[in-house]
Amino acid sequence: MYIWFARLKDFFHYKDLLKQLVMRDIKLKYRRSVLGYLWSILDPLLTMIVTTIVFSSMFKRNIDNFPVYLFCGQLLFNFFRASTSQAMNSINANSSLIKKAYVPKYIFTFSKIISTLIDLLFTMIALLIVMIATGAKFSMYNLLFPIVIFQLVIFCLGVGLFLAQANVFFKDVQYIYNAVMMAWMYLTPIFYPIEALPKIVRDIIVHFNPLYYYIKQFRDIFYIGTFPEIKYIFMGSIMSIIMLFLGIAIFLKKQEQFILHI
Amino acid sequence: MSEKVVIEIENLTIRFNLANQKVDNLKEYIIRLIKKELMFQEFLAIKNLNFQVKEGESWGIIGANGSGKSTLLKVISGILKPYKGKVKVKGSIAPLIELGAGFDANLTARENIYLNGCVLGHTEKYMREHFDEIVQFAGIEEFLDSPIKNYSSGMKARLSFAVATMVQPEILIVDEILSVGDYAFRKKCENRMNEMLSKGVTLLYVSHSLEEIQRLCTHTLWLNKGELKMIGKSKEVCNAYLTEMKRLI
Numbered sequence: 478m479y480i481w482f483a484r485l486k487d488f489f490h491y492k493d494l495l496k497q498l499v500m501r502d503i504k505l506k507y508r509r510s511v512l513g514y515l516w517s518i519l520d521p522l523l524t525m526i527v528t529t530i531v532f533s534s535m536f537k538r539n540i541d542n543f544p545v546y547l548f549c550g551q552l553l554f555n556f557f558r559a560s561t562s563q564a565m566n567s568i569n570a571n572s573s574l575i576k577k578a579y580v581p582k583y584i585f586t587f588s589k590i591i592s593t594l595i596d597l598l599f600t601m602i603a604l605l606i607v608m609i610a611t612g613a614k615f616s617m618y619n620l621l622f623p624i625v626i627f628q629l630v631i632f633c634l635g636v637g638l639f640l641a642q643a644n645v646f647f648k649d650v651q652y653i654y655n656a657v658m659m660a661w662m663y664l665t666p667i668f669y670p671i672e673a674l675p676k677i678v679r680d681i682i683v684h685f686n687p688l689y690y691y692i693k694q695f696r697d698i699f700y701i702g703t704f705p706e707i708k709y710i711f712m713g714s715i716m717s718i719i720m721l722f723l724g725i726a727i728f729l730k731k732q733e734q735f736i737l738h739i
Numbered sequence: 740m741s742e743k744v745v746i747e748i749e750n751l752t753i754r755f756n757l758a759n760q761k762v763d764n765l766k767e768y769i770i771r772l773i774k775k776e777l778m779f780q781e782f783l784a785i786k787n788l789n790f791q792v793k794e795g796e797s798w799g800i801i802g803a804n805g806s807g808k809s810t811l812l813k814v815i816s817g818i819l820k821p822y823k824g825k826v827k828v829k830g831s832i833a834p835l836i837e838l839g840a841g842f843d844a845n846l847t848a849r850e851n852i853y854l855n856g857c858v859l860g861h862t863e864k865y866m867r868e869h870f871d872e873i874v875q876f877a878g879i880e881e882f883l884d885s886p887i888k889n890y891s892s893g894m895k896a897r898l899s900f901a902v903a904t905m906v907q908p909e910i911l912i913v914d915e916i917l918s919v920g921d922y923a924f925r926k927k928c929e930n931r932m933n934e935m936l937s938k939g940v941t942l943l944y945v946s947h948s949l950e951e952i953q954r955l956c957t958h959t960l961w962l963n964k965g966e967l968k969m970i971g972k973s974k975e976v977c978n979a980y981l982t983e984m985k986r987l988i
Contacts, residue, residue, distance in 0.1 A: 490860060491857070491860065493857045493861075493862045493863040494854075494857035494858060494860075496857075496863065497853055497854045497857045497863070498854075501843060501846060501850065501854060504846070504850070505843075505845055505846070508845075573841055573842070574841050574858050575818070576818065576836070577818075577834065577836055577841035577858065578816060578817075578818065578832075578834050578836075578841070578858050578859055578860075579816055579817030579818055579832075580858055580860075646763070647763065647764050647765040647768065648763050648764050649764035649765050649766055650765065653765070733820045736813075736818055736819055737755065737756070738763070
């Protein structure tokens with residue numbers, strides 16, 4: 478118990494470092510790019526337009542307002558992929574800081590998740606644009622999106638902490654990660670309706686793909702405009718807490734060996 | 740001089756695994772696991788070291804390359820954890836361990852000063868208050884807004900030193916990084932360290948310059964292949980070290 482209290486105190490002691498690290502990421506990302514912050518909005522918009530052109534004719538009958546349907550899934554999946562891949566490299570990329578002084582190491586992983594979250598909030602503006610452009614209906618339920626984002630961020634933090642420590646010891650984790658991400662993307666109903674899958678695959682995804690829990694809730698909020706299904710809020714929260722717990726446990730167990738490998 | 744012990748080292752042993760460091764991917768790890776070739780080649784960087792540092796003392800640490808000097812400083816700073824034994828440190832530490840480490844090459848000097856200060860555990864507000872002092876001491880006013888990657892190693896060392904010493908640590912740890920600075924800057928640093936010593940800061944100083952050690956440090960620790968060779972007053976230890984070195988040549 479005492480050790481957790483000490484850790485919490487440690488975290489507050491270094492909260493300004495967290496802020497500096499997040500600011501560094503944001504600054505470096507947008508410095509010297511002509512379009513600046515607009516990139517966070519334009520980039521997903523362009524991808525969405527291309528994907529819409531390719532896939533909308535394929536699933537035209539099943540999905541009305543394909544752009545919003547697609548965008549909801551794409552937004553969350555891209556956040557998942559970007560935040561975890563950034564988090565995976567967080568320890569290696571900051572090795573020079575870690576070698577210099579004692580710092581709680583999870584701060585680096587945490588800062589990557591936060592800076593990607595800030596990007597996500599910019600991207601939400603793009604979602605707004607798509608909704609206006611396609612004449613989608615707005616509703617009060619749209620304002621509930623932080624519920625989903627919060628679960629997803631916790632989930633990503635757990636996955637990120639796990640990947641960050643694994644990548645310190647095994648550099649090929651990155652390649653495995655890329656392959657897994659590819660499979661995961663196709664196994665998540667982002668650009669196709671879940672009904673298009675055979676029953677067995679559908680059942681597996683509905684029950685065992687955590688990203689589906691989050692995307693489903695997000696679509697309930699923005700695409701359908703209703704309160705997200707309680708079952709998925711429940712499953713999503715449980716999953717994110719489990720993942721966070723696992724991530725923290727492994728990270729704390731391994732962190733003292735980082736210095737020998739970076 | 741006060742009798743309070745600020746650094747206490749008891750039976751310290753630091754172990755590195757030489758063999759395992761080479762396996763850095765999962766594929767090789769699994770192959771070796773199956774073949775049962777996961778060897779553990781032990782290397783003790785520091786063996787059974789005991790010593791105490793009292794508040795306000797200045798210690799020089801000498802020894803040939805690879806004798807564990809930097810490792811010792813890293814353990815005291817909390818960067819490395821001891822394999823066996825205990826390290827007790829009381830008070831805030833400013834470690835000046837690897838030159839240029841802790842700077843992000845793409846950020847400007849201004850941004851790096853804040854980042855670096857926060858890495859040392861200070862708040863942003865604290866850094867803002869001491870910002871001008873740091874810039875002035877490092878003498879980099881003109882280059883404040885250019886990225887650190889355009890800085891020379893001497894300039895980086897100045898900035899590192901300025902950030903670490905401006906923030907009044909209780910223990911200052913310096914690992915021969917000042918050797919890249921020019922003469923005037925080294926003198927400036929020496930004065931700064933002397934000033935800090937007179938205010939009661941504890942200093943640990945690694946250097947290959949015995950002259951500097953004798954000027955700055957009251958006590959000296961001589962490490963040889965991870966073991967304590969000699970400990971005592973700087974003059975005696977430095978003389979013994981010099982005699983030994985001459986004998987080896």
